Amino acid sequence: MREVDLLVAGAGPAGCAAALSARRAAAGARVLVVDAARFPRDKPCGGALTGGGLREMERAGLALRVPHATATHAVLRVEGRAARVALARPAAVVRRSVWDADLVAQVRAGGIEVVEGAPLRAIDLAGAPGRAGGVAETGAGPVAFRALVCADGSGGPSRRLLGLPAGRRAPLREALLPRRGQEDLVFDLDAGVAGYAWRFPCVEGGSSVENTGIYSMVGDPRLAPAHSRWMEAEGLAGPHPGAVQPWSLRLFDPSGPVGAGPALLAGDALGADPLAGEGIRYALWSGRVAGSVAAGVLRLPPALAPGRWLAAAYRARLAASRSGATLRLLCLLAPRLHGGASRWRRIASDREVAEALGALVSGLHPAPAVLRLLGRYRALRRAPP
Numbered sequence: 001m002r003e004v005d006l007l008v009a010g011a012g013p014a015g016c017a018a019a020l021s022a023r024r025a026a027a028g029a030r031v032l033v034v035d036a037a038r039f040p041r042d043k044p045c046g047g048a049l050t051g052g053g054l055r056e057m058e059r060a061g062l063a064l065r066v067p068h069a070t071a072t073h074a075v076l077r078v079e080g081r082a083a084r085v086a087l088a089r090p091a092a093v094v095r096r097s098v099w100d101a102d103l104v105a106q107v108r109a110g111g112i113e114v115v116e117g118a119p120l121r122a123i124d125l126a127g128a129p130g131r132a133g134g135v136a137e138t139g140a141g142p143v144a145f146r147a148l149v150c151a152d153g154s155g156g157p158s159r160r161l162l163g164l165p166a167g168r169r170a171p172l173r174e175a176l177l178p179r180r181g182q183e184d185l186v187f188d189l190d191a192g193v194a195g196y197a198w199r200f201p202c203v204e205g206g207s208s209v210e211n212t213g214i215y216s217m218v219g220d221p222r223l224a225p226a227h228s229r230w231m232e233a234e235g236l237a238g239p240h241p242g243a244v245q246p247w248s249l250r251l252f253d254p255s256g257p258v259g260a261g262p263a264l265l266a267g268d269a270l271g272a273d274p275l276a277g278e279g280i281r282y283a284l285w286s287g288r289v290a291g292s293v294a295a296g297v298l299r300l301p302p303a304l305a306p307g308r309w310l311a312a313a314y315r316a317r318l319a320a321s322r323s324g325a326t327l328r329l330l331c332l333l334a335p336r337l338h339g340g341a342s343r344w345r346r347i348a349s350d351r352e353v354a355e356a357l358g359a360l361v362s363g364l365h366p367a368p369a370v371l372r373l374l375g376r377y378r379a380l381r382r383a384p385p
Helices: 013-025 051-059 096-109 158-162 223-233 280-298 309-320 322-338 342-348 351-362 367-382
Strands: 006-009 031-034 069-078 081-093 113-115 120-124 134-138 141-145 147-150 169-178 185-188 195-204 207-216 245-250 263-265
Touching: 006 013, 006 134, 006 141, 006 280, 013 031, 013 051, 013 096, 013 147, 013 280, 031 141, 051 081, 051 280, 051 322, 051 351, 069 195, 069 351, 081 185, 081 195, 081 351, 096 113, 120 158, 147 158, 147 280, 158 263, 169 195, 169 223, 195 223, 207 223, 263 280, 263 309, 280 309, 280 322, 309 322
Parallel strands: 006 031, 006 147, 031 113, 069 185, 147 263
Antiparallel strands: 069 081, 120 134, 134 141, 169 207, 169 245, 185 195, 195 207
16 A cells, blocks of 8 residues: 555646645655546636636746736626726636646646546545554555545545535536637626626637636526527627537535545535636635645644644635635625626626626735625615615
């Protein structure tokens, strides 16, 4: 049986951030990353690295080295109005197949072993004899670990293997099309679902393309026909290089589990922002924090079990960070804005909402703008209809 200090299940953004953060926090730690896929592998995703995502990438010790489109403005459409705002920090839009493969290359360059084609099959948290932690059955064989970061995505088995609830899933559909002069990040809340449709500029094989799709924070049978109608209204219908791909993501739950024993959830295994469906920023953030917290275990004597304090320490670190505070705020706003309440949508059509969106996409804290909007909403409720 192979023995490591930290096992990371999943080599996406969260797993790569966790591995590098742990190695940086605990020099000399034996870190192993396993992934069921072989890279490059594709993943349906808008691919937008917002200002917040770029900041989290830098904090994790990762660099943006792949071709990408740059968006300097965001557009919010709601209630028949459109507001275009400048981004304080431009966003980068990547192709996930290329970007994820480069993240793996950067982790390997950092001296960390990554084994591809090695799915996570079982987790035993009882620990190996004389050693706290657990044992995982993987495609690379059994691995004894002191700490485990589960970053195996929204479709990975880690939650089930740990006996944790599956969480709430949200559907989306995505298509890659030739770019038609569209250079902004467009968020269209008038797409007819409890969510939004998007248009993002992108790069594919050196050519300018456009990443388009639709997201709903609830399981909505209208999603597919709404996407077809929206594509036609946008002039995007017809033959295109990539078929429409159905997908789903797990939504973050502030009161949900963050791990079990020495195992921590990160990335889409933990959950994405339910308001915008943004996963990359929060994957890098949760992976970085999980790796740092797990490194605390690696500094303990091998026979000392972390007990329940590991998940508690992880939850506290998540909540205390800027991304954590923003994510909790977005979890409160999502059902109100996407729930279809007329007063919320009337407020959402105001330019201040677009400015709050711009702050969020740029990686600034949107709380000041959002608090102003909440004040206006209370005033609107008191006003006569």
